[in-house]
Amino acid sequence: MDLVVSLALQILYGIANLALISLGLAIIFGMMRVINLAHGEFLMLGGYTVVIATNNGVNIWIAMLVLAPLVVGVIGVVVERLLIRWLYGRMIDTLLATWGLSLLIIGLVTSIFGASTATTISPPLGVITIGSYTSSGYEMFLIVVTVLLLVAVYATLKLTTLGLVARGTMQNAEMSSALGVSTSRIYMITFGLGAAVTGLAGGLLAPITGILPTIGAVYIAKAFITVISGGMAILAGTATASALLGGVNGIVAFLTGPTLGEVALLVTAIILLRLMPRGITGTLFRKSL
Amino acid sequence: MRLSRDFRGTLVIAVCGLAFTLFAPEVLEFFTIITLSQVIGLAILALSLALVWGFGGILCFGQTAFFGLGAYAYAVTATNIGGSTGAILMAILVAAAFAAILGYFIFYGRVSDVYLAIITLTVALILYSLTRRTSGPEYKIGNALLGGFNGTAAPPLNLPGDAGTVLFPEDTFYVAMIALILAYVFCCWLVRTHFGRVCIAIRENETRAELLAYDIRLYKLGIFIIGAALAGLGGVFFCVGVSRVTPDVFSLSQAAVAIIWVIVGGRGTLIGPILATFALHYLTASLGSQALLNANLVLGTVLIVFVLLVPKGVVPSIIDLADIRRQRRVARSRERRLRLRRTRNGNETAGVGK
Numbered sequence: 001m002d003l004v005v006s007l008a009l010q011i012l013y014g015i016a017n018l019a020l021i022s023l024g025l026a027i028i029f030g031m032m033r034v035i036n037l038a039h040g041e042f043l044m045l046g047g048y049t050v051v052i053a054t055n056n057g058v059n060i061w062i063a064m065l066v067l068a069p070l071v072v073g074v075i076g077v078v079v080e081r082l083l084i085r086w087l088y089g090r091m092i093d094t095l096l097a098t099w100g101l102s103l104l105i106i107g108l109v110t111s112i113f114g115a116s117t118a119t120t121i122s123p124p125l126g127v128i129t130i131g132s133y134t135s136s137g138y139e140m141f142l143i144v145v146t147v148l149l150l151v152a153v154y155a156t157l158k159l160t161t162l163g164l165v166a167r168g169t170m171q172n173a174e175m176s177s178a179l180g181v182s183t184s185r186i187y188m189i190t191f192g193l194g195a196a197v198t199g200l201a202g203g204l205l206a207p208i209t210g211i212l213p214t215i216g217a218v219y220i221a222k223a224f225i226t227v228i229s230g231g232m233a234i235l236a237g238t239a240t241a242s243a244l245l246g247g248v249n250g251i252v253a254f255l256t257g258p259t260l261g262e263v264a265l266l267v268t269a270i271i272l273l274r275l276m277p278r279g280i281t282g283t284l285f286r287k288s289l
Numbered sequence: 290m291r292l293s294r295d296f297r298g299t300l301v302i303a304v305c306g307l308a309f310t311l312f313a314p315e316v317l318e319f320f321t322i323i324t325l326s327q328v329i330g331l332a333i334l335a336l337s338l339a340l341v342w343g344f345g346g347i348l349c350f351g352q353t354a355f356f357g358l359g360a361y362a363y364a365v366t367a368t369n370i371g372g373s374t375g376a377i378l379m380a381i382l383v384a385a386a387f388a389a390i391l392g393y394f395i396f397y398g399r400v401s402d403v404y405l406a407i408i409t410l411t412v413a414l415i416l417y418s419l420t421r422r423t424s425g426p427e428y429k430i431g432n433a434l435l436g437g438f439n440g441t442a443a444p445p446l447n448l449p450g451d452a453g454t455v456l457f458p459e460d461t462f463y464v465a466m467i468a469l470i471l472a473y474v475f476c477c478w479l480v481r482t483h484f485g486r487v488c489i490a491i492r493e494n495e496t497r498a499e500l501l502a503y504d505i506r507l508y509k510l511g512i513f514i515i516g517a518a519l520a521g522l523g524g525v526f527f528c529v530g531v532s533r534v535t536p537d538v539f540s541l542s543q544a545a546v547a548i549i550w551v552i553v554g555g556r557g558t559l560i561g562p563i564l565a566t567f568a569l570h571y572l573t574a575s576l577g578s579q580a581l582l583n584a585n586l587v588l589g590t591v592l593i594v595f596v597l598l599v600p601k602g603v604v605p606s607i608i609d610l611a612d613i614r615r616q617r618r619v620a621r622s623r624e625r626r627l628r629l630r631r632t633r634n635g636n637e638t639a640g641v642g643k
Contacts, residue, residue, distance in 0.1 A: 091403050093596050100592030107586025217541045221414035224407045259422045266415045274398035
């Protein structure tokens with residue numbers, strides 16, 4: 001029984017982890033049809049913000065929950081104004097330009113902070129005991145944060161004026177601009193918000209994974225495959241794809257070890273895309289957010 | 290007429306390549322020749338991507354997956370059977386077979402271009418993390434240890450049928466260079482066959498090609514497999530040049546540089562990406578020896594600048610410029626001829642009037 005609970009929590013954490021690293025990417029992809037290949041680097045920048053802030057005496061919670069999204073959100077807005085703005089409607093060029101951006105950020109961070117960071121931060125919460133097994137309290141915290149984040153995004157999209165305008169722009173950009181909505185501003189805000197959520201995720205994961213300039217590569221494969229499998233709907237897509245892929249990954253990893261877990265995740269995603277080429281929400285839950 | 294002129298261009302380039310092959314060892318240092326063998330492997334990778342992306346219209350971000358699989362397949366097979374000829378064939382086969390399976394899911398699932406880019410890239414990245422985890426004695430194929438992070442040793446090439454006679458680095462350079470030239474001529478020939486023209490038609494307009502009753506899935510799968518086989522061959526020469534194959538062949542930056550070569554050289558040409566490979570490799574190699582500018586920084590800037598300012602790439606831009614100048618020259622000479630004729634006519638009429 002303890003084993004079952006412990007395993008269930010582990011799988012749940014895997015799912016939450018996938019949702020957390022993919023949500024920012026899904027927001028930008030779902031709203032703007034832009035796949036941000038510098039997503040991993042945004043996560044990395046969130047992590048660096050936390051490490052540098054805590055090293056300078058900032059409380060770790062403030063660094064993770066406030067500073068990381070703020071800094072990366074601002075970077076996102078700057079990137080959108082300087083780079084992405086020129087490339088709307090040219091999907092492939094956006095991919096290439098953000099890939100260039102990804103290399104550029106890796107290069108910059110390596111030049112400034114060096115190829116590795118000497119200081120790491122430890123997870124601020126202790127362990128939880130379940131019968132004869134222990135589980136990390138911080139992982140439980142991350143599950144809760146992910147759920148709260150999904151709820152917050154849902155509430156923003158569904159209840160606020162900004163959310164309404166953003167959804168309108170998502171469905172038909174020309175129509176909303178005819179109705180007096182500045183779509184360019186909506187895109188800027190959306191990209192900034194997506195970047196902020198990514199920065200938050202990067203900051204929250206920094207104590208677990210450690211920080212390197214090239215850490216982005218660890219996340220992005222999983223984030224991309226989750227978003228692509230999920231399809232256009234931001235929340236339903238991220239949630240269903242994370243649940244499916246995270247579940248498969250967790251179970252296979254438990255049975256055979258972590259190496260095959262990732263392979264199983266990929267194989268599941270490829271078979272899924274053979275059956276549903278537009279992602280899960282392209283076939284099921286089509287009206288959802 | 291146009292085709293034969295084009296193919297004459299191919300032959301000129303091939304002859305230039307042969308001349309380079311013959312003279313390079315006379316002029317260049319021994320160390321440069323050894324490095325060049327690796328770069329030739331990378332150039333074949335760029336050529337394969339130029340074919341798949343530039344002519345097939347398939348945005349394959351993870352072409353390095355086939356490149357790396359080819360390299361690993363060569364290293365493992367050559368270690369096991371003790372000869373390189375069969376191992377080279379094995380490398381090409383493994384890369385092509387993997388592409389066939391992956392391509393079946395992609396093209397028959399009608400995955401669109403951007404999704405395709407992400408899926409292929411993800412495959413390369415998953416292979417990266419997979420091969421990195423294979424350290425330890427339990428991960429071996431036959432006698433070849435996969436070696437995790439450090440990779441596995443790639444045996445040198447040898448004479449076909451005689452495993453004892455190992456080729457010298459200079460001979461390896463000759464073999465690699467001839468393989469590159471043959472691959473280039475093959476690709477030039479391929480895009481002019483019926484198959485190649487249908488692929489170009491699909492690149493231009495999928496729906497129209499399909500309405501003309503071409504099975505676009507099959508053609509795309511075909512050119513995808515051919516590209517993967519070429520990339521596998523490139524992997525062989527790369528790992529022979531380095532004499533090792535590590536998981537880094539699957540890494541994100543390796544996938545990125547392959548894309549950058551094609552972008553810089555120009556989509557829709559075959560020689561552009563090859564030249565861009567040599568030029569940019571030289572650039573990053575000389576950057577590697579100084580600490581001021583990070584190589585990633587430079588590559589990222591190059592990619593952004595080209596996407597924003599020179600989206601066609603260098604070679605097509607030069608061709609466009611040359612075309613404009615030629616048109617201007619033709620227009621100017623026609624104008625001169627017209628003016629001449631007019632003045633002559635004017636003289637004649639003036640003569641008649643007298």
